[in-house]
Every structure is written in C-alpha cells, then in structure tokens.
Amino acid sequence: MLSRIARRTFTSTAFNPYKVTVLGACGGIGQPLSLLMKLNEKVTDLRLYDIKNAKGVATDISHIPTNSTVNGFSAEESDGLTNALKNTDLVLIPAGVPRKPGMTRDDLFNINAGIVYDLATAAAKNTPNAAILVISNPVNSTVPIVAEVFKKNGVYNSKKLFGVTTLDSIRASRFISEIVKTDPTKEKINVIGGHSGITIIPLLSQTKYGNSLTKEQKDALIHRIQFGGDEVVKAKNGGGSATLSMAQAGAKFANAVLSGFAGEKNVIQPSYVDSPLFKNEGIEFFASPVTLGPDGIQEIHPIGEINAEESELLKECKETLKKNIDKGIKFADSKH
Template sequence: MMFARVARRTFTSSAVNPYKVTVLGACGGIGQPLSLLLKLNDKVTDLRLYDIKNAKGVATDISHIPTNSTVTGFSAEEADGLKNALKDTELVLIPAGVPRKPGMTRDDLFNINAGIVYDLATAAAENAPNAAVLVISNPVNSTVPIVAEVFKKKGVYNKKKLFGVTTLDSIRASRFISQVANTNPTQEHVSVVGGHSGITIIPLLSQTKYANTLSKEQRDALIHRIQFGGDEVVKAKNGGGSATLSMAQAGAKFANAVLSGFAGEKNVTQASYVDSPLYKSEGIEFFASPVTLGPDGVQEIHPIGDISAEESELLKECKETLKKNIDKGIKFADSKQ
C-alpha cells in the first residue's frame, strides 16, 4: 500500500510583538472563556492564569490548544503564586469576583468584589507596576477608582494604563439594534458612553444611521435593553449566574485592542471607562467614551460629540449616579489605609 508523504512543517508565531498577559480570576465563569479566547490570540505568547485554586488545571486544559503560546497556572495555594503570575507581565485582566444573582444590581456586589479587587490591585502595583490593567470585576464604576487609588498609594499610578472594560455594552448595542433594523450586527456600531451600570450606560442612538427612523417606542426600548441587558442573562440563567460568555468575548476584544495599540497599529479606537478630563470639572474623575489606543496605552480620549436633547437628560442622570459610584470606590480604598 502506498502512503502519501506528509511534509513536516515548522510553525512560528505570526505575532510581530509577543506579549505577556495575566488573568486574575481565571477559573471563574468569565475567567475560563476569557483565557480560552486569549490563548487563540496570536499577540499573546505567554499567558498566566491565576486563581485561588485549580488554575493549573485550567491552564493545562487550555495549553493543549495548538497556538504558539505557553500557558502557566498559578494559585494562592503555592508560595508567591500571585507574585509569579504578575512578574514582568504587560497586560493584566481582572475578572475575579462573584457574579450577579437574580435581583442583584452591580452595586449589590460592591462589598464583596471591592475587597477582592483591592487585594489584586495591590499585588499588581507591587509586581507589575508598568502593566496595563483591564478591570472587568463589577461594579466597574467603583472598582476602577479603587485600582487607581491603590496604584496612587504605591506611587506607580499611570492613568494611561488603567481601563474599565465597557465593551459588553457596545457589543450588546450592535446586536440589539441589528435585531430592530434586521441587519448584520457585525456591520453595526453604536457609541456607548458614561459608565457600566444601569442608567450610567448611555447608547448614543442619535449618532447612528437610524436616528431619524426609529420610533420613540423603539428608541426607548432599545435604550432600556442596552442599559439592562445583563438582567436578561441573569433571569434566563435562573440563578445560575450572570453574563459570562459575552463578557469574556468583550474582555478579549478590548484586550486585543490594547495589545494592537501597544504594537503600534494605527487608529485603534474603542470605548472604555478611564481617568478622563471630559467632566472632571464637575467632579467626575472617570468616564467612558471612545479612546484611541497606542504604544503607551491611552493615546487620545475623545469627547462624546453632538447628542440629542433626550440623551442630554440621560447624561445628566448618568453623571449624578456616576459621581456617587466613583466616590464610593475612592472611600473604600481610603478606608483600607
């Protein structure tokens, strides 16, 4: 019997700039699919997964996927596990924390998740002070200020490298508006600004091509669905958790954007909740708007642009709530001194 000869290939990374990436909370509902998606990203060649326990198992599982990256698991059960997971890393993603349950708001999670984020931020400030930090743990409106205060205490705060991941609001908006317009969601874009919780989420429908075709009923329903889309998932999972898979995709998408900026790609712009000058004069230190990313992280923070009278009212309500959320995070960090 004759057999065709199979050519032997040598695979090399297609990534021009390989990066070290760490996921803190890698074994959770968001952490596992997020880690999987990062394993598939050719910009990531050194992936570190950390959790209280079982990170080595998740790392071993993911490591069998044939992409040109190494995956290592670290746990709190081993000496210097967290320290080693963070050493020399360039990008830190924090999805650690407890998920929402039916009837819970993101703010209900605060007392538990704030402490988790504070401790992880302390470790990151001490062991990876130059890394970009992407905060996924809810409530993002408050947890991002906590991370900022921790880094300030340690004298290593770089506002260009701290991001609250609000990408889920953007991808939901694209999907939901496509369902109303009966179009391809991959071709839709909705600018979503403000924060990442309920009424602080402002989809700027007036800036879309549907501004003059949506009825008031459609517009109101869309805004509400984008603001409270997470509730759909919590209810549908019937107490089994919150948005994990879609959040993992959102986190991976934003992480790729940050790495693309690091690599020098041009015109990489995504919405993110950052230390922003837009409304700082009103006492609002952080705000989500389109951000252009570059080699040093934030390259440019864009204003929200022209908005409708209705959206101006939404913005007013957003600011009131956002300021309270930010102050809550700062006060929590200060209480830990």
C-alpha cells in the same frame, strides 16, 4: 495579498510577544476569557491565577496548538500571585462573585471591592507598568479603587488603566441589528458614561437610525442595552450572569490594547477611564471612545453632539456615576 497578510501576522507575533495575566481565571468569565486569550496570536506567555484549580485550567487550554505557553498559579502557593504578575504586559481582572437574581452591581460591591483591592495591590508591586483591564463589577467603583491603590504605591499611570465596557457596545450592535434587520457586525453605536444601568448611554442620535426609530423603539432599545445583564441573569434562572458575552468583550478589548502596544494605527475602542471630559464636575472617570497606542491611551475622544433626550440621560448618568466613583475612592481610602 495573502502573503502580505501572512507576513504582517508573523511580524506581529514574532517581534511583539506579549505576556498576559488573567486574575480569576477559573470563574465563569475567567475560563472562556482565558481560552480566547490563548487563541490570540499576540499572546506568547499566558498566566492564569485563581484561588485554586488554575493549573488545571492552564493545562487544559495549553493543549491548544497556538504559539503561547500557559501556566497556572494559585493562592495555595506562597508566591503564586507574584509569579503570575511578574513583569507581565497586560492584566485582566474578571475575579469576583457573579451577579445573582435580584442583585444590582452595587450589591456586589462589598465582596468584589476587597478582592479587586488586594489584586490591584499585588499588581502595583509586581507589574507597575502593565495595562490593567478591570472587568470585576461594579466597574464604576472598582476602577477608581485600582487607581487609588496605584497612587498609594506611587506607580499610577492613567494611560494604562481601563474599565472594560465593551459588552455594552457589543450588545448595542446586536440589539439594534435585530430591530433594523441588518448585519450586527456592521453596526456601531457610541456608548458612553459608565457600566451599569442608567449610567450606560447609547447615543442613538449619532447613528443613521436616529430619526427612523419610533420613540417606543428607542426607549425599549436604550433600556435593553442598559439592563441587558438582567436579561441574562433571569434567563439563567439563578445559574449565573453574563459570562460568555463578557469574556468575548474582554478578549476583544484586550486585543485592541495589544494592537495599540504593537503600533497599529487608529485602534479606537470605548472604555471607562480616567477622563478629562467631566472632571470640572467632579467626575474623575467616564467611558468614551479612546485611541490606543504603544503607551496605552493615546487620545480620549469627546462624546460628540447629542440630542435633548440624551442630554437628560447624561445628566442622570453623571449624578449616579459620581456616587459610584466616590464609593470606590472611599473604600480604597479606608484600607490605607
């Protein structure tokens, strides 16, 4: 058994080497995310980019003995961003300012929208076929910005654009396990919608605990999953937001995309994507489970059966989500 596992691991590393770029590699999310990608066997060429100091972070993690080279690029170099992106397979974008006490994800929009727009423009020109994984908040709006930029450049591929919502699923697994006293690694909750506040909808009715939790437990659990980020911001006393857990979530989803690229079967993860599920209601993007394959998104799964309470949550979600999406599209259009 061990020899088969070893051969499978070797095959994946030897014949499926992937180039991965982290844009915003020196930030609170960027550094631990870069570390986790250095530890990923599928990554053989890791490129880190930031305004400054990316070479330092790259040099630091390059000493870790895994089968990948690491190079740092900065905005101080005339071709730094171009070289960081050229022909890469996967781009992670955690760049931007973090959330501070009292800030909502929408408060971040004016700053982070411009950053994401510029990075997306560079990606569209230098690596149009790469998978783009957007972490920069507010994801509900920044993903549509990236889509508009790629459309403007004539290289948009909806199968390779992802908003990383994995943190919502990670939190859901952890938080419900604390209530029911189980192993969090064995818990899985389908979380749909968007990636902020009331747009995050954990479908508790689809779990085996749907009828055993009290209404008070359900309400508290849903609120905690929706606003878990506020819990971290408050606990850090203004010193940061959810960076370490977000880095783990980003690395987990990046690994899933690379697994799909490598031809692994039944790789299913939730993500905020260009989705047909509610397009007839004017909602262009929506988070639900997607199957990942060699070309990116292979299948977008429906949300499944939901109860009356979740239907009401979905209604509220869609109203907010449409506004968030429109905000991103309008921003991108204003830059044309």
